[in-house]
Amino acid sequence: MQLSKIGEFGLVKLIETKCAASSSDVIAGIGDDAAAVKVIGNKFLITSDMMIEGIHFDLSFTTFYQLGYKFLAINISDILAMGGNPEYFLISLGIPETYKVSDIKELYSGIKKIGDEFGVSVVGGDTCASKHDLTLSGTLTGTAKRIITRSGAKEGDGIFVADTLGDSAMGWHLLRKRKKKVKSFSPPSHRLKLMKKHLMPQPAQLKNRSRITSMIDISDGLLIDLTHICDQSRVGAIIYRDKIPVSGELEKTAKNLKKDPLKFALKGGEDYVLLFTAPRRYKTDAFKIGEIIRRGRFIVDSKGRKTTFKPEGYEHFVTTQVQSDKGT
Amino acid sequence: MQLSKIGEFGLVKLIETKCAASSSDVIAGIGDDAAAVKVIGNKFLITSDMMIEGIHFDLSFTTFYQLGYKFLAINISDILAMGGNPEYFLISLGIPETYKVSDIKELYSGIKKIGDEFGVSVVGGDTCASKHDLTLSGTLTGTAKRIITRSGAKEGDGIFVADTLGDSAMGWHLLRKRKKKVKSFSPPSHRLKLMKKHLMPQPAQLKNRSRITSMIDISDGLLIDLTHICDQSRVGAIIYRDKIPVSGELEKTAKNLKKDPLKFALKGGEDYVLLFTAPRRYKTDAFKIGEIIRRGRFIVDSKGRKTTFKPEGYEHFVTTQVQSDKGT
Numbered sequence: 001m002q003l004s005k006i007g008e009f010g011l012v013k014l015i016e017t018k019c020a021a022s023s024s025d026v027i028a029g030i031g032d033d034a035a036a037v038k039v040i041g042n043k044f045l046i047t048s049d050m051m052i053e054g055i056h057f058d059l060s061f062t063t064f065y066q067l068g069y070k071f072l073a074i075n076i077s078d079i080l081a082m083g084g085n086p087e088y089f090l091i092s093l094g095i096p097e098t099y100k101v102s103d104i105k106e107l108y109s110g111i112k113k114i115g116d117e118f119g120v121s122v123v124g125g126d127t128c129a130s131k132h133d134l135t136l137s138g139t140l141t142g143t144a145k146r147i148i149t150r151s152g153a154k155e156g157d158g159i160f161v162a163d164t165l166g167d168s169a170m171g172w173h174l175l176r177k178r179k180k181k182v183k184s185f186s187p188p189s190h191r192l193k194l195m196k197k198h199l200m201p202q203p204a205q206l207k208n209r210s211r212i213t214s215m216i217d218i219s220d221g222l223l224i225d226l227t228h229i230c231d232q233s234r235v236g237a238i239i240y241r242d243k244i245p246v247s248g249e250l251e252k253t254a255k256n257l258k259k260d261p262l263k264f265a266l267k268g269g270e271d272y273v274l275l276f277t278a279p280r281r282y283k284t285d286a287f288k289i290g291e292i293i294r295r296g297r298f299i300v301d302s303k304g305r306k307t308t309f310k311p312e313g314y315e316h317f318v319t320t321q322v323q324s325d326k327g328t
Numbered sequence: 329m330q331l332s333k334i335g336e337f338g339l340v341k342l343i344e345t346k347c348a349a350s351s352s353d354v355i356a357g358i359g360d361d362a363a364a365v366k367v368i369g370n371k372f373l374i375t376s377d378m379m380i381e382g383i384h385f386d387l388s389f390t391t392f393y394q395l396g397y398k399f400l401a402i403n404i405s406d407i408l409a410m411g412g413n414p415e416y417f418l419i420s421l422g423i424p425e426t427y428k429v430s431d432i433k434e435l436y437s438g439i440k441k442i443g444d445e446f447g448v449s450v451v452g453g454d455t456c457a458s459k460h461d462l463t464l465s466g467t468l469t470g471t472a473k474r475i476i477t478r479s480g481a482k483e484g485d486g487i488f489v490a491d492t493l494g495d496s497a498m499g500w501h502l503l504r505k506r507k508k509k510v511k512s513f514s515p516p517s518h519r520l521k522l523m524k525k526h527l528m529p530q531p532a533q534l535k536n537r538s539r540i541t542s543m544i545d546i547s548d549g550l551l552i553d554l555t556h557i558c559d560q561s562r563v564g565a566i567i568y569r570d571k572i573p574v575s576g577e578l579e580k581t582a583k584n585l586k587k588d589p590l591k592f593a594l595k596g597g598e599d600y601v602l603l604f605t606a607p608r609r610y611k612t613d614a615f616k617i618g619e620i621i622r623r624g625r626f627i628v629d630s631k632g633r634k635t636t637f638k639p640e641g642y643e644h645f646v647t648t649q650v651q652s653d654k655g656t
Contacts, residue, residue, distance in 0.1 A: 046374075090374060124374065131381070135378070
């Protein structure tokens, strides 16, 4: 069924049926001028993200379900990165008229799946026509007992990452190769796992956050996002190549493709893994990859050679990207 | 200067400089993973809106300043329509790479202008590249002592509108005519006023809201938005053509163009004027245009003839619009 059959108000009703918030803290949800919610405590977090077809995603290799899942996932990751718990989601969609109602239903199924996993209620948004590209814009709120910003890193702190890095970037690389192929496609399971990491990232909360001094989620790449912490905390950093955690799947695939897995881990981006600083001997399951120093940004290789690193990774509007064909 | 010269992070810095929130209630603003704000009271409002080039606006007749102003204005209107006071704004922009830095600066100047008028702080958002169209997506928060939804209208209530209707729709009609002309253009002042109503709508708070039973802002047209109140309150409505307030400027222009001004007032949309219900003898400066009845939707003409009205106005994805070329 085409969207023109049900119209904007039909679509809003469909979304309401699919996503209606059941929490008693929602005073007014979808279908009013604004959502009204009760807030417990008085520290409120709010984040917005936008994804545009042809820039952030390619419908030739993602399903609408995966797209919805990922879109809420990256917003959840932002709230977790502030030390918060996600609560309410508003999603605005700009939809080309030729898209089907079933596409949008699938998109909302993906949103609902991860929303249920993290206790997030969809409380509103906006739906409108778009001339060219499917456009998603979302806002997620959250609350936090203690807010963790990017600006609290101190000299002597350890630098930690919560999970392996680079899988998503390699997954994206594989998906693009797949797109170019005409023949049928059945990759081995380790490659499928990397692609899934790109299509459906899994944000995860840290168990113990009490002594963390600064935090960010890695969306643009480790080197860029660590630079954000350094800039905002007015400190330097030293990291060790050998300590950057890389999955077996990434290692195996990179070896086959004659690529350096570390390039994906350092500059790839879209990991949605937490990067944080904490006292050097902080007890955590996360990987310690370096230390905060007074100034300068250094990376030490396996032979102990120290070089300066630059914030290379993904940045919008800049045409010479590490992944030069991403975002153009 | 092209955006590619300063890149995404340069743009974020520019926005930060232009809009940095000065309120001590903002714990973390632009430049972190999420904004963190203190909330007074525990009833929190949140609304999202999206505007896409070629659908919601046409850069051949709006300036970037006007666009920014209008974009925050329509979000403010949604918060006012819930009985709330607007507080924090997040804006996400999808920007084609060819746009200039000065365009985006101008856009933020318009946002800041109306933000200052209503005490709204810009606390975050997202900026990214867009393949085709400039896309704006905004989220505005607010607080309310008493939340006024669309669902509280009662049989016997009066129906009120806070200002004249139809100016914006006529302004849009004039702007489109202007666009088609090649020659220079200097319309009389009453026409300029109508165009300005379309380009820079002025939301306004009601002074006395204590006994209002339901409220909505007129964005899709009086007939559609009144139908929303009827549907959600499970009541009917009767309105009187003679009582629909119309400005002198609209009357004069409609007469010249041999058009019915009431058509613009009833179905035009984008007025961003508050429509509300309250006890019949409610003391207010607003215009009383009808009453809430048990069921049915009627309009009474100047000769006392009563006909049923349909929710005609503007709806996305529906190709047979009242303004048939809007949104396609």
